[in-house]
Amino acid sequence: MLYFFIISVVLVGLMLSIRKPLACKVLSGLFITNLIALLVRAYASKGQTELAYFTFDGTAIIMLSLMVAVAIPAYIHSFYYLTHESDRGIPLYIAGLTGLLTSLVGVYLSNNLIVLWVFMEATTLTVSVLIYHHRSTHALEATWKYIFVSSIGIALAYMGILFLGTIVSNSGDIPLSYKGLEVLAASANPAYLRIAFLFILVGFSTKMELFPMHTVGIDANTIAPPPISAVMSTLMVNGGFVAIYRLLNILDGTIVGQWASNVLILSGILSVIIAATYLLKSNNLKRLLAYSTLENMGLVAIALGIGGVARYAAFIHIIAHTFLKAALFFQVRQVRNTFDTYEISKMGGYIRHYSAGALVLMLGTLGIVAFPPSGLFVSELTIFKAMLAQERWILFTVLVLVLLCCVYAIVQKLLSILYAKETVKPTGFKLSMSLTAVQYLLIGLAFYVFFFKDGFVMNLINEAIK
Amino acid sequence: MNLAIIVLFGVTLMYISIAERFATYLKLVALQGVLLFFLAFSELSGANDLASLIFVVAETLIFKAIAVPVLLRNIVKKMKVAKVHAKAVPAFYSLLLVLVAMGVSVVLGDMLKIGNIEKIFMITALFAVFTGLILVITHKKIFPHLVGFLVLENGVFMFSLAVGSEMPFLVNVGILLDLFASVLILGVFASRIGKRLNDPDVEDLSSLKD
Amino acid sequence: MTGYLLIILAAFFFPGIIARTKSIASGRKGPRIIQPVRDIVKLLRKGSVYSTTTSSIFRIAPTVGLACVLTAMLVIPFAGGNALISFNGDFVFFAYLLALGRFLMIIAALDTGSSFEGMGANRETLYALLVEPALFVMMGVMAMMTGCTSFTEIFKAFNTVGDYSLLLGALFACLVILIAMVENSRLPVDDPKTHLELTMVHEVMILDNSGFDLGLIHLTSSLKFGVFSMLMANMLIPPSWKIGYQFLYFGVIAVGFAVVVGLLESFRARNKMGKNPQYLLTLIAIGLLGLIVALILMQKIA
Numbered sequence: 001m002l003y004f005f006i007i008s009v010v011l012v013g014l015m016l017s018i019r020k021p022l023a024c025k026v027l028s029g030l031f032i033t034n035l036i037a038l039l040v041r042a043y044a045s046k047g048q049t050e051l052a053y054f055t056f057d058g059t060a061i062i063m064l065s066l067m068v069a070v071a072i073p074a075y076i077h078s079f080y081y082l083t084h085e086s087d088r089g090i091p092l093y094i095a096g097l098t099g100l101l102t103s104l105v106g107v108y109l110s111n112n113l114i115v116l117w118v119f120m121e122a123t124t125l126t127v128s129v130l131i132y133h134h135r136s137t138h139a140l141e142a143t144w145k146y147i148f149v150s151s152i153g154i155a156l157a158y159m160g161i162l163f164l165g166t167i168v169s170n171s172g173d174i175p176l177s178y179k180g181l182e183v184l185a186a187s188a189n190p191a192y193l194r195i196a197f198l199f200i201l202v203g204f205s206t207k208m209e210l211f212p213m214h215t216v217g218i219d220a221n222t223i224a225p226p227p228i229s230a231v232m233s234t235l236m237v238n239g240g241f242v243a244i245y246r247l248l249n250i251l252d253g254t255i256v257g258q259w260a261s262n263v264l265i266l267s268g269i270l271s272v273i274i275a276a277t278y279l280l281k282s283n284n285l286k287r288l289l290a291y292s293t294l295e296n297m298g299l300v301a302i303a304l305g306i307g308g309v310a311r312y313a314a315f316i317h318i319i320a321h322t323f324l325k326a327a328l329f330f331q332v333r334q335v336r337n338t339f340d341t342y343e344i345s346k347m348g349g350y351i352r353h354y355s356a357g358a359l360v361l362m363l364g365t366l367g368i369v370a371f372p373p374s375g376l377f378v379s380e381l382t383i384f385k386a387m388l389a390q391e392r393w394i395l396f397t398v399l400v401l402v403l404l405c406c407v408y409a410i411v412q413k414l415l416s417i418l419y420a421k422e423t424v425k426p427t428g429f430k431l432s433m434s435l436t437a438v439q440y441l442l443i444g445l446a447f448y449v450f451f452f453k454d455g456f457v458m459n460l461i462n463e464a465i466k
Numbered sequence: 467m468n469l470a471i472i473v474l475f476g477v478t479l480m481y482i483s484i485a486e487r488f489a490t491y492l493k494l495v496a497l498q499g500v501l502l503f504f505l506a507f508s509e510l511s512g513a514n515d516l517a518s519l520i521f522v523v524a525e526t527l528i529f530k531a532i533a534v535p536v537l538l539r540n541i542v543k544k545m546k547v548a549k550v551h552a553k554a555v556p557a558f559y560s561l562l563l564v565l566v567a568m569g570v571s572v573v574l575g576d577m578l579k580i581g582n583i584e585k586i587f588m589i590t591a592l593f594a595v596f597t598g599l600i601l602v603i604t605h606k607k608i609f610p611h612l613v614g615f616l617v618l619e620n621g622v623f624m625f626s627l628a629v630g631s632e633m634p635f636l637v638n639v640g641i642l643l644d645l646f647a648s649v650l651i652l653g654v655f656a657s658r659i660g661k662r663l664n665d666p667d668v669e670d671l672s673s674l675k676d
Numbered sequence: 677m678t679g680y681l682l683i684i685l686a687a688f689f690f691p692g693i694i695a696r697t698k699s700i701a702s703g704r705k706g707p708r709i710i711q712p713v714r715d716i717v718k719l720l721r722k723g724s725v726y727s728t729t730t731s732s733i734f735r736i737a738p739t740v741g742l743a744c745v746l747t748a749m750l751v752i753p754f755a756g757g758n759a760l761i762s763f764n765g766d767f768v769f770f771a772y773l774l775a776l777g778r779f780l781m782i783i784a785a786l787d788t789g790s791s792f793e794g795m796g797a798n799r800e801t802l803y804a805l806l807v808e809p810a811l812f813v814m815m816g817v818m819a820m821m822t823g824c825t826s827f828t829e830i831f832k833a834f835n836t837v838g839d840y841s842l843l844l845g846a847l848f849a850c851l852v853i854l855i856a857m858v859e860n861s862r863l864p865v866d867d868p869k870t871h872l873e874l875t876m877v878h879e880v881m882i883l884d885n886s887g888f889d890l891g892l893i894h895l896t897s898s899l900k901f902g903v904f905s906m907l908m909a910n911m912l913i914p915p916s917w918k919i920g921y922q923f924l925y926f927g928v929i930a931v932g933f934a935v936v937v938g939l940l941e942s943f944r945a946r947n948k949m950g951k952n953p954q955y956l957l958t959l960i961a962i963g964l965l966g967l968i969v970a971l972i973l974m975q976k977i978a
Contacts, residue, residue, distance in 0.1 A: 114639055121646060144608075147654065151647055152602070152615060158643055159595060159622050162629050191578050470843075473969055480961050484954060558954040565961055572968060586972060 004038045008102040015095040021083065024094045028075050031098050035071065038105070039064050055111040058464030059245065062457075063108040063238050066319060069445065070234055070326045071101055073438045077227040077330050080435060093133055093225075099126040100231065107239040112177050113161050116243055117154070120207060123236060124150045131224045142223035149216045150206050157203025163196035181250045193256045200247055201263065208240025209297045211270040221290035226336070229286060230329035233293045234322040241300060241318060248304060265305035269398060271298030276402045279409035285332055285342045288413055289325065292368055295406050296321050296376075302399070303383045306390060311465040313382035316449060319457075320367070320375025323446035327439040328364040331357055334436070335417065337429040344413050348422030356436045358418050363443050365414040369407040375449030468508060472590050475501050475624075476568070479597045482617065483564040484557045488542045491613045492535055498620050499530035502627075509627050518638070525641050529648055530623075534616060537652040541609070555604040563604070567596035587628035594621025612651070619647055679754025679906065682923075686930040687895075687902035688713050693931060697938025712898070719891030727884055729789040737784035738885060738892040744777035745899045752906050753828045755922035756915020762828040767815045770827070771808065774859070777896065778804055785881035792873050796880035799949075803865055803877070806956035807858045813963035814848050814855075817970045818911075831910040844973070845911045847966050852911070853936060854959055856904035860897055862937065864955065867946045875946070901937075905930040 008031065015027050042056045042064055078097060082090050103126060106119035124147070132143040164181065185193060202212045209217040217237075221229045244264075251260045275295035282288050296317065303314035332342075334357045339347045351358040367374035380403075387396045478494050478501075485491055503526045510519045555563075575589035594617055601614030626640035692709035699706025726735065751766040753759040763769075782801055785793040819825050821841070822833040834841060858865050861878030873880055882893055909929045913922060947955055 118639070118642070121643070125646075125650070144654075147651060148611065148615065151651060152599075152618065155615075155618055155622050155643065155647070156595075158640065159625060162622070162625055162640075166629050189578070195574075195578065469969075469972065473965070476965060476968075480958075480965070484958065556954070557951070558957055561954060561957050561961060565957075565964060568964065568968070572971075 004034060004105070005102065007034050008098065012095050012098050012102070015091050015098065019091045021090050024091055025079060028094055028098065031101075032068075032072060032075065035068055035101070035105070039068055042109075053112050053115045054106075054109040056109065058460050058462075059242060060109045062315065062319070062460055062464060063242060064105070066238060066322045067101065067104060067108070067235055069442070070231065070322060073326065073330060073442065074227045074231050076438060077230075077333065077435060078225075080432060081225060081227060081333060089133060092129065096126050096129040097228070097231070100130065101235070104235050104239050108242055113164065113181070113246075116246075117157060117161060120157070120204070120239070120243065121154055123207070123239065124154065127220070127228075127232065127236065130228045131220050133225055133228070134223070139223050142219045146216050146220045149213060153203045153206035153213050153216075155203070157200050160196045160199030160201075160203060163192050163199065166192060178246055178250060182253065185250050185254050188254070190255050193251060193254060194259065197247065197251060197256065197260050197263070201244065201267065204240050204243045205267070206240075208237055208244060208301075209271075209294050210240075210301055211267045211274065211298070214271060214274070214294050218287065218290045218294065221293070222284060222287045226286070226329050226333035229290070229332075230326045233290065233325050233329060237293060237297060238318060238322065241297075244301075245304065261305040261307055263305075264301045265395065268298040268301030268303075268305060269395065269402075271295070271301065272399065272402050272406070276405040276409070279406050282413075283344050285335065285344055285347075285413075285417070286329075288344070288410065289328055289332065292406070292410060293321075293325060295403075296325075296368075299380065299383065302395075303379070303386075306383065306386050306392075308386055310383050310386040312461055313379040313386070315461045315464060316375055316382070317379035320379065320446045320449045323442045323449075324364055324367040324374070324376070327360060327442035327446070328368065330435065330439050330442075331360045331364065334431050335361070337431060338426050339422070339424050340427050341424055344417060346422065346424040347417045348420035349418075350422075351418045353426055354431050356433060357431065357439075360436060360439045360443065361414060362418060363447075365411060367443060367446050369410055373447050373450040375446050378450055468505065469586070471501050471504055472586055475590055476593065479594060479617070480561070480564055480568075482613070483560050483597060483600065486557070488609055491610070492538050492542060495538060495613060495616055496531065496535035498617070499526070499532075499534060502620060502623060503527045503531050505624065506627055521638070522641065525644070526623075529644060530620070534648050534652065537648070538612070541612075541652070560600060560604045563600050564597055567600060568593055571596060584628055587624060591621045591625035591628065594618070594624060597621075615647065615651065619644060677760065679752060679757070680749055680760060682754060682926060683749055683752070683899070683902040683906050685902075686905055686926075687898040690901040690905070690930070690934050691894075691898050693934035694938040694941070697935050698942050701939060701942035712894070716891045716894050716898075719894070720888055722887035722891075724885070724887035724889050727788060730784075730787050730884070733780070734784045734787045734884075735889075737780040738889040738896070740780050741777035742892045742896045742899075744773045744780075745896050745903065748773040749899070749903055751827050752903065753831055753910065754906065754926070755913070755917075755919060756832050757828075759828050762826045764825045766826050767819070767830075771811055771815070774900070775804065775808070781881060781893075788884045790884065792876075792880050793883060795874075796877055799877045799952075800861075800881060803858060803952065803956060806953060807855055807959060810851065810956070810959040810963045811855055813960065813967055814851055817844075817963075817967050818848070821970055821974065827910075832915055834911070841973075844966060844970060847962070847969070848911050849908050851959065851962050851966070852904055852908045853933065853940075854962075856901060856933075857937060857940065858956065858959070859904070860900055863941045864944045864947045865952055870946070875949075901934075902930070905933045908933060 011027050011031050011034070015024055018024075018027075039061075042061050046056055046058075046061065074097065075094075078093065082093060100123060103119045103122035107116055107123065110116040110119060128143050128147050128150075131146055132139050201210075205211065206213040206216050217232070221233055224232065248257075248260060248264070251257050272295050275291045275298060279288065279291045279295070282291060300314050300317050300321075303310040303317065334354065335347070335350065336342060338350065338353055338357075341347070350361065367376060370376040370380045384396065384400075387399070475498060478498055482491065482494050485494065503523065506526045507523050510522055571589050571592035574592055575585050578585075578588065598614045598616075598618030598621060601617060602611050605611060605614070623640055623644060689709055691712040692707070695712065696706045696709055748770045750760045751762060751770055753762070759766075778800070782797045785797040785800075818830050818834060821844075822830050824830050824833060834845070857863070862868060866877035866879075867875065868879060870876055870879070873883075882890065885893060906926070909926045912929065913925050917925075
C-alpha cells in the first residue's frame with residue numbers, strides 16, 4: 001500500500017519535471033499498471049487492514065474497481081483531447097489527473113476519519129489545477145469558486161470531526177478509526193453525534209454534490225475539460241459517497257441513527273427538487289449532465305436514508321451511474337468537436353453527422369433516466385419498493401413527480417441534439433471510432449448491471465452493506 | 467486572564483460584522499491572530515508535549531499573527547477600492563444576525579455539556595464559525611469573503627485548541643488546514659485574481675449561471 | 677436627600693464643562709462654566725409665545741418633562757445609602773418615567789403641525805426605541821447579578837458580588853456614557869450645533885418652544901446628564917468607602933464624564949442618518965456582551 005503511494009508520488013514528480021508528451025504517456029501507463037496491481041492486491045487481501053490506516057473492505061474494493069474502469073478511458077480521452085486541441089500544459093494536466101486519482105485511492109481505502117479528510121483536501125487541490133486548464137476568465141471564476149467553497153466545506157467537516165473526536169477518550173489506540181468510533185459511539189452523548197453529523201454532512205456535500213453545497217460541483221463540471229468532468233462526476237462523487245456512508249455506518253447502532261437517516265432523506269429530496277428545476281432551465285450540455293449527477297446523488301442519499309434493502313440499491317445505483325455518466329461525458333467531447341459549442345439550442349441533427357456517437361448518446365440517455373435494461377432501473381425500483389414498504393407515501397409521491405420532471409428535461413434536451421434542426425454549421429472534425437468504442441464498453445457495463453442476480457459482485461455489495 | 471482574551475475576541479467578531487473599510491478588516495484579523503497566539507500559549511503550556519507546544523505556538527504566531535495580515539495588506543494595496551460599497555444586506559441586519567448567532571452559540575454550548583472541554587471555548591468557537599459564515603453570505607465583494615473564511619478558520623482553530631489539549635494530533639491536523647488555507651487561497655488570490663479583476667466584486671464572477 | 681441635591685448640583689455645571697472642553701479642544705478659550713446656568717435663568721424670566729396651531733399638549737409638555745425627570749431622580753441612591761423612594765422594580769419605573777417625558781415632547785412636536793418637527797419627532801422615536809433595550813439589558817444584568825430589583829438594593833450589593841464585578845462595572849460605565857449621549861441627543865447620533873433643519877433630530881423638535889418653556893427644556897436635559905453621571909458613580913464606586921471620599925469621587929466622575937463627552941463630541945463627526953440604527957444596535961450588542969460575561973461569571977454557563 002505504501003508502495004503504491006510512493007510510486008505514484010514519484011511518477012507525478014517525473015511527469016512534472018520531464019515535460020515531454022511521450023514521457024507523460026509512458027508514465028501514465030505505468031500509473032495504470034500500478035493501479036491495477038493495487039486492485040489485484042486488494043482482491044487478494046480482502047478484509048485486511050494495512051498500515052493501520054488503510055483497509056480493503058467491500059466498499060473499497062468496489063470503488064477501486066470502478067476507478068480502474070473509468071480511469072483508463074479517462075487517460076485515453078485526455079491524450080486525444082490534449083494532442084488535438086491544445087498542446088500546452090500537458091504535463092501539468094496529466095500530473096494533476098494522476099494526483100487526483102491517487103488522492104481518491106486514499107479516500108476510498110482509508111480507515112481513519114482524519115486520513116480521509118487529508119486525502120479529501122488533496123483532491124480539492126489537484127482538481128483545482130485541472131479546472132483551471134483553459135486559463136480563461138470563466139475558468140478563473142470557476143476555479144476560484146471551487147477552491148473557496150470547497151475550503152469552507154473542508155473546514156466545516158473538520159469541525160465535525162473535532163466534535164467526533166471529543167467522544168474518543170484518551171485510551172491510547174489510534175484515534176478516529178471507524179471500528180473504534182463505532183464502539184465508542186454507542187455510549188456517546190447524542191447531541192455531539194448530531195452536531196458532528198450535521199457538520200460533516202454539510203462539509204462533504206461539496207464533494208458528493210448534495211443539497212447544501214452542491215453549486216461548486218456544478219460550476220466546476222461546466223468549465224473543466226470533458227474527461228476531467230467525467231472523473232469528477234463519477235469518481236470524486238463516489239469519494240464523497242464513501243465518506244458519508246462510513247459516517248452513517250458509525251452512527252447506525254446509536255440513538256441518532258434514525259435521525260441521521262432522516263436528515264439524509266431530507267437532503268436527498270431537496271437535491272432532487274433543485275436538480276429538476278435547473279434541468280428544465282439549462283441550456284448547456286455539460287451543465288445538464290452535472291445537474292443530472294446532482295439528481296442521482298440525491299437519489300442515493302434518499303436510498304441510504306431509507307436503509308435496509310435500499311442500501312443495496314444505493315450501491316447498484318452508484319455503480320451504474322458511474323459507467324453511464326462517464327460514457328456520456330466522454331461522448332460530450334465528441335459532440336463539441338462536431339458543433340464547436342456546448343449550447344443545446346444550437347445543436348441538432350447529430351444522428352446524421354456521427355451515428356455511432358449519437359447511438360452512445362441515445363443509449364446513455366435511456367440509461368440515465370432509468371429505462372430498462374439500465375442498471376439504474378433496478379436501483380430505482382428497489383428504492384421505490386423500500387419506500388412503499390416503509391409507508392412513506394408523501395416522500396414517494398413527491399419523488400415520483402420530481403423525477404418525472406427530470407426525465408422529461410433530460411430526454412427532451414438530449415433527443416433534440418440528436419434529431420432537431422441544427423442552427424450551427426458543424427465542423428468537419430474527424431471523430432475517432434476507437435474512442436466511441438470505449439464508450440460503448442462503458443455503457444455495456446452499465447446495462448450488464450441490470451442482469452446480474454447472483455455472483456461475485458453481489459457478494460461484494462452485500463459485504464459492504466453489512 | 468483567559469476570560470478577558472475571549473471577551474476581546476468576541477468584541478472583534480461583533481465589530482467585524484459592521485466594519486466597512488478593508489483596513490479595519492485587516493486590523494481585526496491581525497488582532498484575532500495575536501489573541502489566538504496568547505490563547506494557544508496558555509492552553510497548551512499545561513500539556514507535557516514540549517515539541518508539539520512549540521510547533522503550535524510558533525505556527526500561530528508566524529502564520530496567524532504575521533503572515534496572513536501581511537498577505538492581506540498586499541492584496542489591499544493592489545486593489546483600487548478601499549471600502550465596501552455595496553452590501554447585499556445592510557449593516558443593521560448583519561449585526562442583528564451576528565447577535566442571533568451569539569445567542570444560538572450560547573444555547574448550543576449549553577446543550578453540549580461534556581466534562582473535559584471548557585464550555586467557554588466551545589461557545590466562542592461556534593460564534594466565530596457562525597460569524598464567518600454570516601460574513602461570507604452577506605457580502606458581495608471578494609475581500610470580505612476572504613476575511614469571513616479567515617474568521618471561520620480562527621473559530622475552528624480555537625475549537626481544536628479546546629479539544630486538542632488531550633489529543634495534540636488533532637491540533638496538528640488543524641494547523642495543516644490552516645497552512646493550506648492561508649497559503650493557497652491568499653496566495654492564489656493575490657497573484658491570479660488580483661491581476662485579472664481590478665475591482666473584485668463577486669458580481670463580476672457571475673457569468674457562470676443558468 | 678444628599679444624592680438628590682448632588683444630582684442637581686452636577687446638572688448645573690455639566691453643560692458648561694462640556695462646552696468649555698469642546699472650546700479648548702478646538703483651540704479657543706470658551707465661555708465660562710456657569711454660562712449655561714445664566715442662559716437658563718435668562719430664559720426663565722421671559723414669557724413664552726405660543727403658535728395658534730398648538731393645543732394644550734404643547735403647553736404642558738415641557739413642564740411634564742421636567743417633572744418626570746425630577747420624579748425619576750427620587751429613586752436613585754448615593755454612596756450605598758437609601759434613595760428617597762425605593763420599591764421593587766423601580767428601575768423600570770425610572771426608565772418609563774424618562775420615556776414618558778420624551779413621549780410628551782414628541783407629541784408636542786407633532787402638535788405644532790410643522791413638517792420639520794414631525795421629521796425630528798420621527799427620528800427621535802426611532803432612536804429612543806433602539807436605545808431602550810440597551811438600558812434594560814444593562815439594568816437587567818445588574819439585577820440578575822445581585823438578585824434584587826430596586827436601585828437601592830442593587831447598588832448596595834453590586835460591587836461585592838465577585839472579583840470581576842469591576843470589569844463589568846467598567847463595561848457598563850462605558851455603556852452608560854454612550855446611552856447618555858444618545859438620550860440627550862448628542863453626537864454621533866445628533867448634532868446640537870447644526871443649524872440646518874434637515875439634519876436636526878432633537879433641536880428641531882424644540883424649534884417652536886420659547887422663553888420659559890425653552891428654559892425648562894434645557895434644564896431637563898442638564899438634569900438627565902446629572903442622573904446618568906450619578907448612575908455611573910454608583911456603578912464604579914463601592915459603597916464601602918468613607919463618605920468623604922464618596923463626595924470627592926462623585927465630583928471626579930461627574931467632571932470626568934463631562935470632559936469625556938466634550939472630547940467625544942469634538943473628535944467625532946455626526947453619523948450618516950442611515951447609519952444610526954446600526955450604531956444603536958451596537959449599543960445593544962455591548963449590553964448583550966455584558967449579559968453573557970455576567971452569565972459566565974455567575975457560572976450559569978461555563
